[in-house]
Amino acid sequence: MNNSPRIRTVMGCTLLVTALGASVTACGGSSHPLTAKPYDAASEISFSGESGSKKADPNKPIEITSEGDEARITDVTATDSIGRYVAGELSADGSRWHSTAPLAADAHYTVHVSTEDEDGEPGRKVLTFDTGHAGKNKALKVTFGPDAGKYGVGQPVTAALSAPVKDKAARAVVERALKVDSEPAVAGSWTWVDDKTLHYRPEEYWPAGATVEAHSTLNGIKVGDRLWGG
Structure with missing residues (x-):
C-alpha cells in the first residue's frame, strides 16, 4: 500500500521522458525540460523597416533577414489594416524575405514572421510599422457606373479613371x-x-435578379511613376 504512490511517480516521470525526449535527469530540479528557455524568434530576425513614430517610405521594399545560422525563415505574411496582402519572395535557404509589390501610402502594416531553429523548433515574431505619405504625386481616382438601379443582364460595370494609365504593369495594378x-x-x-x-x-x-456591387482597394497603392491610388 505504501509503495503505490512511489510507483505512480516513477511511471509519470518515465512518460515525461519518453514524450519530451529528455534525459533521465529530467526529474531533477533545474534540469527539468519545462524550465528550459524557449526558442525566441525575435532574437534571430532583423527588419529593414522603420519602428516607433518614424514612418517607412512606401516607395521602398521591406526586407526581413535571419541573423546567423541558428534560424531560418519559413513564412512571412504582411497585411495592412484593411486586409491587403503584400506579395513577397522568400530565399531558398530561408535567410531573407523581401516584398515584391509596392506598399500603400499612409497605411499601417502587420507582419507575421514564422521561423524554425536548427533543431526544427518553431518560432514566431510579429512586426508592425506605418508608411508615410506618397509625396507630391498625382492621385488616381475611380468613378464606378452605372448608377444604382435595375439593368439588363448584359449591363457592364464601368470604371472611369481620373488620369490615363497606359503602362501594362500599371494597368495590372488597377485591375487587381x-x-x-x-x-x-x-x-x-x-x-x-x-x-x-x-x-x-x-x-x-x-x-436575372442578381445584385452587383463594385468597390476599389486602390487607395494609397502605387500605380506607376508619380501616380498613386486616391
Missing part, C-alpha cells in the same frame, strides 16, 4: 484593385476601353 462582387457569384473580367475607362462583364450574362 477594382473589385466586383455579385450574388449569386459570377465570374467575369475587366476590359480596357481606352486609357481611362474599363468595363467589367460576366463571362456570359448576369443571372
Whole structure:
C-alpha cells in the first residue's frame, strides 16, 4: 500500500521522458525540460523597416533577414489594416524575405514572421510599422457606373479613371484593385476601353435578379511613376 504512490511517480516521470525526449535527469530540479528557455524568434530576425513614430517610405521594399545560422525563415505574411496582402519572395535557404509589390501610402502594416531553429523548433515574431505619405504625386481616382438601379443582364460595370494609365504593369495594378462582387457569384473580367475607362462583364450574362456591387482597394497603392491610388 505504501509503495503505490512511489510507483505512480516513477511511471509519470518515465512518460515525461519518453514524450519530451529528455534525459533521465529530467526529474531533477533545474534540469527539468519545462524550465528550459524557449526558442525566441525575435532574437534571430532583423527588419529593414522603420519602428516607433518614424514612418517607412512606401516607395521602398521591406526586407526581413535571419541573423546567423541558428534560424531560418519559413513564412512571412504582411497585411495592412484593411486586409491587403503584400506579395513577397522568400530565399531558398530561408535567410531573407523581401516584398515584391509596392506598399500603400499612409497605411499601417502587420507582419507575421514564422521561423524554425536548427533543431526544427518553431518560432514566431510579429512586426508592425506605418508608411508615410506618397509625396507630391498625382492621385488616381475611380468613378464606378452605372448608377444604382435595375439593368439588363448584359449591363457592364464601368470604371472611369481620373488620369490615363497606359503602362501594362500599371494597368495590372488597377485591375487587381477594382473589385466586383455579385450574388449569386459570377465570374467575369475587366476590359480596357481606352486609357481611362474599363468595363467589367460576366463571362456570359448576369443571372436575372442578381445584385452587383463594385468597390476599389486602390487607395494609397502605387500605380506607376508619380501616380498613386486616391
